[in-house]
Amino acid sequence: xxxxxxxxxxxxxxxxxxxxxxxxxxxxxxxxxxxxxxxxxxxxxxxxxxxxxxxxxxxxxxxxxxxxxxxxxxxxxxxxxxxxxxxxxxxxxxxxxxxxxxxx
Numbered sequence: 527x528x529x530x531x532x533x534x535x536x537x538x539x540x541x542x543x544x545x546x547x548x549x550x551x552x553x554x555x556x557x558x559x560x561x562x563x564x565x566x567x568x569x570x571x572x573x574x575x576x577x578x579x580x581x582x583x584x585x586x587x588x589x590x591x592x593x594x595x596x597x598x599x600x601x602x603x604x605x606x607x608x609x610x611x612x613x614x615x616x617x618x619x620x621x622x623x624x625x626x627x628x629x630x
Contacts, residue, residue, distance in 0.1 A: 536612045543582035543622040545594060547573035547602070548615070571604050572629070573618060582622070593622055599629040 538546045550572050575598045581589040594600060606624035610617050 538577050538612065538617065538619075540577055540579040540619060542579050543590070543592065544579045545575055545592070545600075545620050545622060545625065546577040547575050547600060547618050547620065549573045549618060550599070571601055572599060573602065574599055576617065594625060594628060600625050601627040601629070
């Protein structure tokens with residue numbers, strides 16, 4: 527019997543019209559070869575959809591389908607969402623209303 531504990535990966539299941547996304551990495555080196563430290567980087571508003579909620583429920587008890595699907599690349603409002611870290615990975619949870627475009 528092995529004494530090594532297996533680490534279970536945490537999964538996120540967003541509620542209502544929320545989307546879990548992971549920001550895409552931006553370039554770290556400029557054309558001139560200058561390396562930009564993490565503290566000076568601009569946060570990217572582009573992200574990949576990791577999980578989606580079931581959709582918003584209206585007063586008439588109808589579910590509005592989500593405008594995105596898992597794997598979509600999205601642009602979101604700059605200051606929207608809640609940033610979280612789980613299992614040493616950074617995610618952002620945003621409402622579908624804060625998604626401004628889907629990259630096709």
